[in-house]
Amino acid sequence: MDLYGELILEHYKHPLNKGVLKKPTYSRREANPVCGDVVTIQLLVEKNVVKDVKFEGEGCALSIASASILTDFIKGKTVKEIKSLTDEALVEMLGISVGAVRIKCVLLPLKAIKNALG
Amino acid sequence: MIDTKKDFPIFKNNPNLIYLDNAATTQKPSSVLDAERDFYENHYSNVHRGVYQLSQEATELYENARESIAEFLNASPEEIIFTRNATESINLVANILPVSKNDKIVSTLMNHHSNFVPWQLLSQKTKAKIEYLSLSESAELDVEDFNKLKNATVFAFTHASNATGVITPAKQLIEQAKDAGALTVIDAAQSAPHLPIDVKKLDCDFLALSGHKMLGPTGIGVLYGKKELLQELPPFLTGGDMIREVTIQETTWNDLPYKYEAGTPNISGAIGLAEAVRYLQRIGFDELLAHERDLTSYAHKILPNYVDVYGPAPSKKLGILSFNVQGVHAHDVASILDSKNIAIRSGHHCTQPLLNALGLTSTCRASFYVYNNKREVQSFVDALELSHKTLVK
Numbered sequence A: 001m002d003l004y005g006e007l008i009l010e011h012y013k014h015p016l017n018k019g020v021l022k023k024p025t026y027s028r029r030e031a032n033p034v035c036g037d038v039v040t041i042q043l044l045v046e047k048n049v050v051k052d053v054k055f056e057g058e059g060c061a062l063s064i065a066s067a068s069i070l071t072d073f074i075k076g077k078t079v080k081e082i083k084s085l086t087d088e089a090l091v092e093m094l095g096i097s098v099g100a101v102r103i104k105c106v107l108l109p110l111k112a113i114k115n116a117l118g
Numbered sequence B: 001m002i003d004t005k006k007d008f009p010i011f012k013n014n015p016n017l018i019y020l021d022n023a024a025t026t027q028k029p030s031s032v033l034d035a036e037r038d039f040y041e042n043h044y045s046n047v048h049r050g051v052y053q054l055s056q057e058a059t060e061l062y063e064n065a066r067e068s069i070a071e072f073l074n075a076s077p078e079e080i081i082f083t084r085n086a087t088e089s090i091n092l093v094a095n096i097l098p099v100s101k102n103d104k105i106v107s108t109l110m111n112h113h114s115n116f117v118p119w120q121l122l123s124q125k126t127k128a129k130i131e132y133l134s135l136s137e138s139a140e141l142d143v144e145d146f147n148k149l150k151n152a153t154v155f156a157f158t159h160a161s162n163a164t165g166v167i168t169p170a171k172q173l174i175e176q177a178k179d180a181g182a183l184t185v186i187d188a189a190q191s192a193p194h195l196p197i198d199v200k201k202l203d204c205d206f207l208a209l210s211g212h213k214m215l216g217p218t219g220i221g222v223l224y225g226k227k228e229l230l231q232e233l234p235p236f237l238t239g240g241d242m243i244r245e246v247t248i249q250e251t252t253w254n255d256l257p258y259k260y261e262a263g264t265p266n267i268s269g270a271i272g273l274a275e276a277v278r279y280l281q282r283i284g285f286d287e288l289l290a291h292e293r294d295l296t297s298y299a300h301k302i303l304p305n306y307v308d309v310y311g312p313a314p315s316k317k318l319g320i321l322s323f324n325v326q327g328v329h330a331h332d333v334a335s336i337l338d339s340k341n342i343a344i345r346s347g348h349h350c351t352q353p354l355l356n357a358l359g360l361t362s363t364c365r366a367s368f369y370v371y372n373n374k375r376e377v378q379s380f381v382d383a384l385e386l387s388h389k390t391l392v393k
């Protein structure tokens, strides 16, 4: 079963960075048009560097695992680095091969983060 | 037990496929594919235009298809308009009805978006009032709400729900709407593939269906409309075929049903759909529904207790199972089933108002048809167990 390997299941069952920030610099809610799932991302940015990030939302295992892995990855990165992160790079981080419909679940958190950063 | 898998080439080419997404679209029997191929290889040309032999053959095949559909619905051929799909059929009606601000449209929370959004838009455009019949706990139309039909001028509802399989009391609803003087529009996209439909008995004014959901090709749908109404109402799309005479000053309209078929139609689609109807009639709708209910009851019986099923008992619905595996997202269930070659649908099924009313955002849906069998239902349930084992925290 390609999609639900150890990495995805671990991050789905024990997601990192779940919750809310007290004083986020940016906050963004994004909905998946396929299923109506929603993710909210909050970012604390200082001097163009992401100091902290949290996410909230109910979703499928792919979107939760993606949000967990992605939020972990962007901590300490510059806004510019994050903006240049490609869809393919995220999919590679997750280590899965995913079809045209489920890719929307995977990319939802990235879309939210990029839109939050403007 | 009917065994029809051999009639469907897709299963020969995908021997492990367990296809349980029949409410979305159905597979095609060889007879339908052959009919389309025969048309293209032996009789292809445009219809209603050439005086030459080939065009006459094409016209005859197309019009014969219309007659078959008319017979199937107990209508007359001039009341059968070929469209792209049920969505286009409903939009056509919503665009020709003379609705204004003193009117009252009644829709339902069960309606598919294709029979929901056009009326919402029409009400916004015309300032006509719009009200919705709500749902009971078992996702049936709430009988208490039927009095909203008082003073209705248009009533657009669903014969059978694609999200839950619920069959509505169409005859009773149409009678009540008629008493109020309303025009009735019934979405038969889900019912026509499984139930015999008689527009005279129903006494509906308009009825919409999609060919691809009943073993027919994609891109062909039907709108039935009562002749007296279609004669009076204005056209929708305009252009070739639908005119009688065009001058710089004015244009007059062709006879029914051509007045509503602008441009070159989906000729092969109509021919394929007529063949699909013949296939269904050979099996027989009683036999078909019994087979589907048999599978649905079996599924209900063997489902594990961590599966929540929405909607009424199998005897009150089509062969549709709308459910969630507790603690597992619908998309994850569908992906795990996919890894076992089982195709089901997950999401909101283009019925967000319905799911909202039930307090849900998405469900899984398995829907059975003529080629499914009990062994497949068993594999489906086994895969649900796998999804639970893999993903429950």
Ligand SMILES: Cc1ncc(COP(=O)(O)O)c(C=O)c1O
Pocket (backbone or CB within 6 Å): B023, B024, B085, B086, B087, B088, B112, B114, B115, B158, B160, B161, B162, B187, B189, B190, B210, B350
């Ligand atoms: C109840 C119902 N109405 C209308 C439609 C729309 O059908 P189509 O997409 O073929 O126009 C569907 C299909 O999903 C349906 O299930």
